[in-house]
Amino acid sequence: TRTIRLAVVAGDGIGPEVVAEGLKVLDTVLAGSDVTVERTEFDLGAQRWHRTGETLTDEDLAAIREHDAILLGAIGDPSVPSGVLERGLLLKLRFALDHYVNLRPARLYPGVPTPLATPGDVDFVVVREGTEGPYVGNGGAIRVGTPHEVANEVSVNTAFGVERVVRDAFARAQARPRKKLTLVHKHNVLVHAGHLWRRTVEAVGAEYPDVTVDYAHVDAATIYLVTDPTRFDVIVTDNLFGDIITDLAAAISGGIGLAASGNINPERTTPSMFEPVHGSAPDIAGQGKADPTATVLSVALLLEHLGLTDEARRVSDAVAADIAERDGTPRSTSAVGDALAARAAARVPA
Ligand code: IPM
Ligand code: MN
Numbered sequence: 001t002r003t004i005r006l007a008v009v010a011g012d013g014i015g016p017e018v019v020a021e022g023l024k025v026l027d028t029v030l031a032g033s034d035v036t037v038e039r040t041e042f043d044l045g046a047q048r049w050h051r052t053g054e055t056l057t058d059e060d061l062a063a064i065r066e067h068d069a070i071l072l073g074a075i076g077d078p079s080v081p082s083g084v085l086e087r088g089l090l091l092k093l094r095f096a097l098d099h100y101v102n103l104r105p106a107r108l109y110p111g112v113p114t115p116l117a118t119p120g121d122v123d124f125v126v127v128r129e130g131t132e133g134p135y136v137g138n139g140g141a142i143r144v145g146t147p148h149e150v151a152n153e154v155s156v157n158t159a160f161g162v163e164r165v166v167r168d169a170f171a172r173a174q175a176r177p178r179k180k181l182t183l184v185h186k187h188n189v190l191v192h193a194g195h196l197w198r199r200t201v202e203a204v205g206a207e208y209p210d211v212t213v214d215y216a217h218v219d220a221a222t223i224y225l226v227t228d229p230t231r232f233d234v235i236v237t238d239n240l241f242g243d244i245i246t247d248l249a250a251a252i253s254g255g256i257g258l259a260a261s262g263n264i265n266p267e268r269t270t271p272s273m274f275e276p277v278h279g280s281a282p283d284i285a286g287q288g289k290a291d292p293t294a295t296v297l298s299v300a301l302l303l304e305h306l307g308l309t310d311e312a313r314r315v316s317d318a319v320a321a322d323i324a325e326r327d328g329t330p331r332s333t334s335a336v337g338d339a340l341a342a343r344a345a346a347r348v349p350a
Contacts, residue, residue: 002034003036005040005068006037006038006039006040007040007042007271008041009042009045009073012046012077012085012282013074013077013280013281014074014280014281014284014285014290014333015073015074016073017286017290018074018291018333019071019072019295020334020337021295021333021337021340021341022298025315025318026299028345030308031345033311035308035311044089046076046077046080049080049084049085055088055092056088056089064097069305070093070271070273071299073275073280073295074275075089075090075279091135093273095131095136097273100165100168101127101128101130101265102128102263103127104125104246104249104260105125105126106229106250106253107122109254109258109319109324112254114252114254115226124233125176125234126235126237127168127169127234127236128239128246129162129239130165130263131161132156133155133239134153134155134239135239135240138154139151157238162197162200163204166204166236168266173208176233179210180211180213181201181211181212181214182216182232182233182236183197183201183216184218184235184241184242185215186217186218186241188217197238218244226248226252229249229252246259254323257290257291257293257294258293259276260276260297260298260300261274263275264305272305274298274299274302274305276297277294278294291336292333293322293323293340297319300313314344318341319340321343322339322340
């Protein structure tokens with residue numbers, strides 16, 4: 001038997017509600033197998049901060065490192081100043097655990113409402129760099145609050161950081177049927193970083209002759225995502241562009257209630273972290289209204305990362321089947337979780 005040590009960070013708002021359903025599906029899909037899950041719940045987020053002033057201590061981080069993977073619900077609450085939990089907890093986890101691949105698949109399941117006029121076959125994955133760019137906090141401000149204030153946020157792009165994420169994206173493109181990689185950047189303006197990304201894609205691409213390479217400026221990419229999303233297969237991009245275009249990718253493929261993500265350390269020297277793209281939605285927290293599907297799809301990514309490919313497929317097939325039968329009738333968070341768990345349960349051979 002195999003034991004998976006899972007760190008659970010339910011977090012704030014709807015986080016605990018959606019995580020409960022993700023765990024329900026995880027337990028069901030593994031029931032009767034030789035894989036058991038050993039969970040540790042971590043008390044992190046707004047409540048802990050209010051109580052102790054702590055976001056993520058060295059001790060928390062050391063304890064989390066002892067796990068094989070992390071399932072995270074959502075972080076953030078209006079009662080906490082903007083940036084405190086985002087930087088001090090969520091980004092700190094991504095950075096400290098070197099989650100340089102922020103994997104965000106976008107797939108429009110049959111039957112899902114989309115604002116697209118001509119949906120076609122939307123099925124692409126965004127490989128968003130997770131540890132660099134303007135997210136590193138390299139910046140500062142002077143003369144704050146005066147008319148002469150200067151506020152800088154420096155985007156950090158290292159050859160090492162760009163190459164490793166570009167390599168990961170090429171490997172993913174190579175493994176997909178269409179074998180296409182699109183770099184999204186803005187190299188006509190951000191010439192320093194843009195040219196590093198371009199050169200890197202060109203150099204690594206030479207090792208992947210089967211992969212078709214394409215480029216789009218980020219502004220144009222937002223148009224294509226709406227007018228012609230089928231042109232995308234694997235998108236590789238920096239941390240901030242990736243943040244923005246993956247919200248758009250979610251919007252065209254069923255909304256933020258369906259968007260899953262993995263913060264992955266491909267070398268597996270640290271636990272990777274799986275989380276819905278959506279936030280803590282404090283306005284609907286505690287009402288059993290949140291759609292847990294994005295968390296359940298994040299569980300599928302988690303299973304895939306752990307090499308449990310059949311189980312991952314059962315979970316994503318369960319979601320596809322459930323979605324196909326959705327008719328707009330509201331269902332509670334736990335009702336959706338129950339339905340997905342029932343579909344994902346191992347079928348006993350006749
Ligand atoms: C996301 C979120 C985070 C990000 C925030 C909450 C720090 O928007 O996961 O997309 O910008 O990465
Ligand atoms: Mn975001």
